[in-house]
Structures are given as C-alpha cells and as structure tokens.
Amino acid sequence: KQEVTQIPAALSVPEGENLVLNCSFTDSAIYNLQWFRQDPGKGLTSLLLIQSSQREQTSGRLNASLDKSSGRSTLYIAASQPGDSATYLCAVRRGQAGTALIFGKGTTLSVSS
Amino acid sequence: GAVVSQHPSRVICKSGTSVKIECRSLDFQATTMFWYRQFPKQSLMLMATSNEGSKATYEQGVEKDKFLINHASLTLSTLTVTSAHPEDSSFYICSARGVGLEKLFFGSGTQLSVL
Numbered sequence: 395k396q397e398v399t400q401i402p403a404a405l406s407v408p409e410g411e412n413l414v415l416n417c418s419f420t421d422s423a424i425y426n427l428q429w430f431r432q433d434p435g436k437g438l439t440s441l442l443l444i445q446s447s448q449r450e451q452t453s454g455r456l457n458a459s460l461d462k463s464s465g466r467s468t469l470y471i472a473a474s475q476p477g478d479s480a481t482y483l484c485a486v487r488r489g490q491a492g493t494a495l496i497f498g499k500g501t502t503l504s505v506s507s
Numbered sequence: 508g509a510v511v512s513q514h515p516s517r518v519i520c521k522s523g524t525s526v527k528i529e530c531r532s533l534d535f536q537a538t539t540m541f542w543y544r545q546f547p548k549q550s551l552m553l554m555a556t557s558n559e560g561s562k563a564t565y566e567q568g569v570e571k572d573k574f575l576i577n578h579a580s581l582t583l584s585t586l587t588v589t590s591a592h593p594e595d596s597s598f599y600i601c602s603a604r605g606v607g608l609e610k611l612f613f614g615s616g617t618q619l620s621v622l
Contacts, residue, residue, distance in 0.1 A: 398550075426609065437513070437600055437615035445609075483551070487611075494541045495602070495611055499550040 396421045400484055400498035407474055408506050415469040415501045417484030422465050428495065429458050429469050430483040438483065442469070474505045509535045511603050513614025520591055521622055528586045528617045530601035537603035540584035541611070542576060545598040557584055591621045 397420045407413055417427075426445045430438040442451045442458040444467070450459040457470040471478060481502045485495035510533040520526050530540060539558050543551040555571075557563035557578035565571045573595075575587040584603075588595055600616040 428610070430613075435598070435616075435618060438613040440610055440612075443610055485551075494553045494556055495551075496553070497543075497550045499548075 396424075396486060396488060396496045398484055398486055398496055398498035400482075400501050402501055403499065404502045404504070406504045406506065409474060409476060411474050411505075412470070412472050413474055413503070415471070415482050415484075415503070417467040417469070417498055419465045419467075419486050419496075421488070422462050423488065424462060424486045425489050425493070427458075427460055427467050427484065427486050429456075429467075430485065432481045432483055432500065434481075441482075471503075474503075476505045476507045479503055479505050509533075509603075509605065509608060509610075509612045511537075511601065511612045511614045513601055513617060515617060516615060517618045517620075519620045519622065522592050523590055526588045526591055526619060528588075528599055528601075528619075530584045530586070530603065530614050532582050532603045532605065532612070535603075535605040535608065535612075536581035537584070537605055538581065539604040540576075540578050541602040541604075542574075542584075542586050543600045543602065545600065545616075551600065554586075588619065591619070593621045595619065596621045 401416045428443045429441045444460040455472040481500040483500045485497045512531045542554045545551045554569045555563045555565045563576035578584040601614040602611045
C-alpha cells in the first residue's frame with residue numbers, strides 16, 4: 395500500500411529565505427507526482443506536476459524534483475514571501491486511467507514579514 | 508485550466524439529516540470522479556472512485572450506504588451523506604479527471620458541520 399510522508403510537518407521562516415519541503419513515498423511505481431497548495435478551509439491549487447520519467451519541474455519561484463528510485467521528491471521555494479504561507483501537499487498517482495492521488499499530510503508553512 | 512465547481516462550500520445541519528454535495532466539471536467531461544475527506548490537520552483520504560454510468564468503488568472502511576455517490580453524467584457527480592452524525596463533520600472535496608488530461612482537478616471543497 396502506497397504511503398506518502400512529508401517532512402517537516404510545520405515550518406516557520408522569515409521572508410526572503412529559500413526553503414525545501416520533503417516528500418517520500420514507499421512504492422516507487424508511480425505514474426506522476428503532484429505538489430499542491432491548500433489555504434485554510436479551501437480547496438487545492440495545483441503547483442507542479444512531475445511525470446515519472448521527469449526529474450524536475452519549475453514554475454516561477456518553485457522547483458520540484460523527483461527521484462523515483464529512492465521514492466523522494468522535494469519542493470524548493472525561492473525567496474519566500476508571506477503570501478506563500480499555506481499547507482503544501484505532495485501526492486502520488488499510481489496509474490494513468492482511473493487512479494486517484496494518494497496524499498501526504500502536508501507541510502504547513504508560515505512566512506513572517 | 509479545467510474548472511471543477513463544488514457546492515455548497517459550507518453546510519451546517521442537524522444530526523440525522525441528509526446532505527447532498529455537488530461537483531460539476533464546467534469545461535471538460537469528467538470520466539472519473541474521486542471523493543476525498545479531510546479531518547483537521549490530517550491528509551486528504553480517498554473515500555470512493557466513480558466512473559460515469561457505473562457504481563462507485565469505495566475504499567475500505569467507507570460505508571457505501573452512508574455515503575451515496577451518483578455519477579450519472581459526464582459533468583456531474585454528487586455525494587450524499589445520509590443520516591449525518593457529528594463524527595461525519597469534515598471537509599469533503601471532489602476531484603475530476605477527463606479524457607486526455609494528465610492532472611486531476613479539484614473542487615473548492617465543502618465544510619460539513621453536523622450538530
């Protein structure tokens with residue numbers, strides 16, 4: 395059974411710092427991996443999607459890497475801003491057709507000004 | 508990007524009543540819908556998967572008679588929490604997948620509070 399773990403559970407940093415969020419998964423046979431942002435009481439915003447054949451994806455200040463063989467992914471946030479404060483969720487998808495995402499518990503990030 | 512509309516965003520009900528949550532794909536045909544539940548400070552847990560026109564497949568531990576899922580069309584899926592109890596209070600969120608779409612798109616979620 396696939397399990398997704400995210401470390402740390404919570405993180406507080408001052409504005410401007412670069413930071414790394416970690417995600418690990420137990421079954422390396424994944425189809426893709428997605429990073430989401432969730433604001434309190436709200437739905438999910440997809441940040442980056444990495445296919446199993448890819449090593450990384452970048453969008454603005456965000457960079458996500460994937461090492462499928464070791465079951466790890468990282469989300470790098472450059473020059474953090476207070477608006478980045480949210481919970482970041484990592485999720486893996488096992489197959490293509492009709493398979494759901496399996497989520498980690500998330501890392502709650504707080505960026506102070 | 509594809510849009511998934513979920514309603515209501517928040518509902519408060521008395522114990523014993525039934526609550527229906529709707530999830531609509533606005534600009535694509537959702538061949539598969541996933542329903543998740545999230546308790547405070549916990550991860551999203553998959554409740555069930557439904558394919559249009561078929562019965563939903565429920566995850567272990569999820570009561571199919573309590574959480575009724577209907578996916579009668581390619582743009583609409585509903586989750587009905589029957590005879591809701593306080594322990595059903597949670598954040599419910601749907602996710603949709605369309606043909607040829609790699610990503611799964613999420614609704615904005617429904618916060619259910621059962622008194």
